[in-house]
Amino acid sequence: MSSELLTPVQPSRSGPLRFPSLLPAQIISKPVIDFVSACNQSYVHPGARMLQFRAADPAAFAQAVEGAGAAKLFRTLLSQPEVPASLTELNLVPDAGLLRELKITEENPFLLDGQLAELLYRQGAYPRSRGNQEQVKLLAEQAVRKLTGGRFDAVRVFAARAPWAAWFAGAGQDYTWMVLDPEMGFWLFCVSDAA
Numbered sequence: 367m368s369s370e371l372l373t374p375v376q377p378s379r380s381g382p383l384r385f386p387s388l389l390p391a392q393i394i395s396k397p398v399i400d401f402v403s404a405c406n407q408s409y410v411h412p413g414a415r416m417l418q419f420r421a422a423d424p425a426a427f428a429q430a431v432e433g434a435g436a437a438k439l440f441r442t443l444l445s446q447p448e449v450p451a452s453l454t455e456l457n458l459v460p461d462a463g464l465l466r467e468l469k470i471t472e473e474n475p476f477l478l479d480g481q482l483a484e485l486l487y488r489q490g491a492y493p494r495s496r497g498n499q500e501q502v503k504l505l506a507e508q509a510v511r512k513l514t515g516g517r518f519d520a521v522r523v524f525a526a527r528a529p530w531a532a533w534f535a536g537a538g539q540d541y542t543w544m545v546l547d548p549e550m551g552f553w554l555f556c557v558s559d560a561a
Contacts, residue, residue: 387422390452401509408489409559415456420551428548436472440524457533464530473523482506513545522546535560
Protein backbone atom coordinates (compact mmCIF):
# COMPACT_ATOMS: atom_id res chain seq x y z
CA MET A 367 0.00 0.00 0.00
CA SER A 368 1.50 3.35 -0.97
CA SER A 369 2.28 5.90 1.72
CA GLU A 370 0.02 8.48 0.03
CA LEU A 371 -2.98 6.53 1.35
CA LEU A 372 -1.92 7.16 4.92
CA THR A 373 -3.11 10.77 4.83
CA PRO A 374 -6.00 12.49 3.09
CA VAL A 375 -5.06 13.92 -0.28
CA GLN A 376 -6.45 17.38 -0.97
CA PRO A 377 -6.80 17.89 -4.74
CA SER A 378 -7.31 21.64 -4.40
CA ARG A 379 -7.57 24.09 -1.55
CA SER A 380 -11.33 24.33 -1.91
CA GLY A 381 -11.91 20.67 -2.85
CA PRO A 382 -13.03 17.94 -0.50
CA LEU A 383 -10.62 15.71 1.36
CA ARG A 384 -10.07 12.31 -0.26
CA PHE A 385 -10.13 9.20 1.88
CA PRO A 386 -8.88 5.67 1.32
CA SER A 387 -11.26 3.43 -0.61
CA LEU A 388 -14.58 2.50 0.93
CA LEU A 389 -16.20 -0.83 0.14
CA PRO A 390 -19.97 -1.30 0.26
CA ALA A 391 -20.76 -4.12 2.69
CA GLN A 392 -23.84 -6.28 2.97
CA ILE A 393 -25.77 -5.86 6.20
CA ILE A 394 -26.27 -9.30 7.70
CA SER A 395 -26.91 -8.46 11.34
CA LYS A 396 -30.40 -9.67 12.31
CA PRO A 397 -31.04 -6.93 14.92
CA VAL A 398 -30.15 -4.25 12.37
CA ILE A 399 -32.27 -5.85 9.64
CA ASP A 400 -35.19 -6.20 12.09
CA PHE A 401 -34.92 -2.54 13.08
CA VAL A 402 -34.85 -1.31 9.46
CA SER A 403 -37.80 -3.58 8.63
CA ALA A 404 -39.80 -2.15 11.54
CA CYS A 405 -39.01 1.38 10.33
CA ASN A 406 -40.15 0.46 6.81
CA GLN A 407 -43.52 -0.60 8.24
CA SER A 408 -43.95 2.82 9.88
CA TYR A 409 -42.23 5.12 7.41
CA VAL A 410 -43.74 3.94 4.16
CA HIS A 411 -43.26 6.68 1.57
CA PRO A 412 -40.34 6.36 0.77
CA GLY A 413 -39.28 4.39 3.88
CA ALA A 414 -35.99 3.49 5.53
CA ARG A 415 -32.61 2.63 4.04
CA MET A 416 -29.39 1.51 5.67
CA LEU A 417 -26.02 1.09 4.05
CA GLN A 418 -22.64 0.07 5.38
CA PHE A 419 -19.24 1.01 3.99
CA ARG A 420 -16.02 -0.64 5.16
CA ALA A 421 -12.63 1.00 4.88
CA ALA A 422 -10.34 -0.89 2.53
CA ASP A 423 -7.42 0.30 4.68
CA PRO A 424 -8.73 0.75 8.25
CA ALA A 425 -5.52 2.36 9.57
CA ALA A 426 -5.46 4.95 6.79
CA PHE A 427 -9.19 5.60 7.24
CA ALA A 428 -8.76 6.14 10.99
CA GLN A 429 -5.97 8.61 10.35
CA ALA A 430 -7.99 10.43 7.67
CA VAL A 431 -11.06 10.97 9.86
CA GLU A 432 -9.18 11.86 13.05
CA GLY A 433 -10.13 15.30 14.32
CA ALA A 434 -12.29 16.27 11.32
CA GLY A 435 -15.50 18.18 11.99
CA ALA A 436 -18.94 16.57 11.74
CA ALA A 437 -20.22 18.53 8.75
CA LYS A 438 -17.02 18.15 6.73
CA LEU A 439 -16.81 14.41 7.42
CA PHE A 440 -20.48 13.81 6.62
CA ARG A 441 -20.35 15.69 3.32
CA THR A 442 -16.95 14.31 2.32
CA LEU A 443 -17.82 10.69 3.04
CA LEU A 444 -21.05 10.96 1.05
CA SER A 445 -19.10 12.31 -1.91
CA GLN A 446 -16.45 9.57 -1.98
CA PRO A 447 -16.53 7.74 -5.35
CA GLU A 448 -17.76 4.41 -3.96
CA VAL A 449 -20.61 5.93 -1.95
CA PRO A 450 -22.74 7.62 -4.66
CA ALA A 451 -22.65 4.43 -6.75
CA SER A 452 -24.21 2.47 -3.87
CA LEU A 453 -26.63 5.27 -3.03
CA THR A 454 -27.82 5.43 -6.65
CA GLU A 455 -29.04 1.84 -6.38
CA LEU A 456 -31.35 3.01 -3.59
CA ASN A 457 -32.30 6.29 -5.32
CA LEU A 458 -30.31 8.20 -2.69
CA VAL A 459 -28.30 10.40 -5.04
CA PRO A 460 -26.79 13.30 -3.07
CA ASP A 461 -27.95 16.72 -4.25
CA ALA A 462 -24.94 19.06 -4.04
CA GLY A 463 -27.07 22.10 -3.18
CA LEU A 464 -29.08 20.35 -0.47
CA LEU A 465 -25.97 18.70 0.95
CA ARG A 466 -24.12 22.03 1.09
CA GLU A 467 -26.97 23.68 3.05
CA LEU A 468 -27.67 20.68 5.30
CA LYS A 469 -27.34 21.26 9.04
CA ILE A 470 -25.35 18.36 10.46
CA THR A 471 -24.91 17.80 14.18
CA GLU A 472 -22.65 15.50 16.11
CA GLU A 473 -24.70 13.41 18.53
CA ASN A 474 -23.80 11.53 21.70
CA PRO A 475 -23.29 7.85 20.75
CA PHE A 476 -24.61 6.81 24.16
CA LEU A 477 -28.01 8.32 23.25
CA LEU A 478 -28.36 6.88 19.73
CA ASP A 479 -30.59 3.98 20.78
CA GLY A 480 -32.99 6.45 22.41
CA GLN A 481 -33.14 8.60 19.27
CA LEU A 482 -33.84 5.57 17.09
CA ALA A 483 -36.41 4.19 19.53
CA GLU A 484 -38.21 7.54 19.52
CA LEU A 485 -38.16 7.57 15.72
CA LEU A 486 -39.70 4.11 15.55
CA TYR A 487 -42.23 4.82 18.30
CA ARG A 488 -43.36 8.08 16.65
CA GLN A 489 -44.20 6.13 13.46
CA GLY A 490 -43.86 8.67 10.69
CA ALA A 491 -46.46 10.93 9.10
CA TYR A 492 -49.36 8.55 9.66
CA PRO A 493 -48.98 6.88 13.07
CA ARG A 494 -50.38 3.40 13.28
CA SER A 495 -50.54 1.24 16.39
CA ARG A 496 -47.52 2.41 18.38
CA GLY A 497 -46.82 -0.97 19.90
CA ASN A 498 -45.06 -1.70 23.13
CA GLN A 499 -42.61 0.99 24.24
CA GLU A 500 -40.27 -1.53 25.83
CA GLN A 501 -40.17 -3.63 22.66
CA VAL A 502 -39.42 -0.56 20.54
CA LYS A 503 -36.61 0.47 22.91
CA LEU A 504 -35.17 -3.07 22.98
CA LEU A 505 -35.23 -3.30 19.18
CA ALA A 506 -33.32 0.00 18.90
CA GLU A 507 -30.86 -1.01 21.65
CA GLN A 508 -30.06 -4.30 19.91
CA ALA A 509 -29.53 -2.61 16.55
CA VAL A 510 -27.27 0.07 18.04
CA ARG A 511 -25.27 -2.54 19.93
CA LYS A 512 -24.57 -4.25 16.59
CA LEU A 513 -23.80 -0.95 14.82
CA THR A 514 -21.32 0.18 17.48
CA GLY A 515 -20.04 -3.13 18.77
CA GLY A 516 -20.71 -1.63 22.21
CA ARG A 517 -17.77 0.74 21.64
CA PHE A 518 -19.68 3.95 22.36
CA ASP A 519 -16.52 5.84 23.27
CA ALA A 520 -14.89 5.00 19.93
CA VAL A 521 -17.64 5.79 17.41
CA ARG A 522 -18.95 9.16 16.27
CA VAL A 523 -22.59 9.79 15.37
CA PHE A 524 -23.74 12.51 12.99
CA ALA A 525 -27.37 13.44 12.36
CA ALA A 526 -29.31 15.49 9.84
CA ARG A 527 -33.01 16.22 10.01
CA ALA A 528 -33.64 17.53 6.51
CA PRO A 529 -33.43 16.11 2.96
CA TRP A 530 -30.08 15.90 1.17
CA ALA A 531 -31.26 13.85 -1.84
CA ALA A 532 -34.39 13.73 -4.00
CA TRP A 533 -35.32 10.38 -2.37
CA PHE A 534 -36.42 12.18 0.80
CA ALA A 535 -40.08 13.26 0.88
CA GLY A 536 -39.20 16.73 2.20
CA ALA A 537 -42.27 16.84 4.42
CA GLY A 538 -40.64 17.27 7.81
CA GLN A 539 -40.12 13.54 8.34
CA ASP A 540 -36.56 13.29 6.97
CA TYR A 541 -33.81 11.83 9.15
CA THR A 542 -30.26 10.63 8.57
CA TRP A 543 -27.77 9.17 11.00
CA MET A 544 -24.19 8.33 10.15
CA VAL A 545 -22.35 6.09 12.61
CA LEU A 546 -18.63 6.46 11.98
CA ASP A 547 -16.27 3.85 13.34
CA PRO A 548 -12.73 5.11 12.72
CA GLU A 549 -11.41 1.54 12.77
CA MET A 550 -13.96 0.12 10.31
CA GLY A 551 -15.87 2.60 8.14
CA PHE A 552 -19.41 3.89 8.54
CA TRP A 553 -23.12 3.07 8.54
CA LEU A 554 -25.67 5.36 6.94
CA PHE A 555 -29.31 5.16 8.07
CA CYS A 556 -31.95 7.26 6.27
CA VAL A 557 -35.68 7.51 7.03
CA SER A 558 -38.36 9.59 5.36
CA ASP A 559 -42.14 9.72 5.13
CA ALA A 560 -44.52 11.92 3.18
CA ALA A 561 -47.11 13.90 5.13
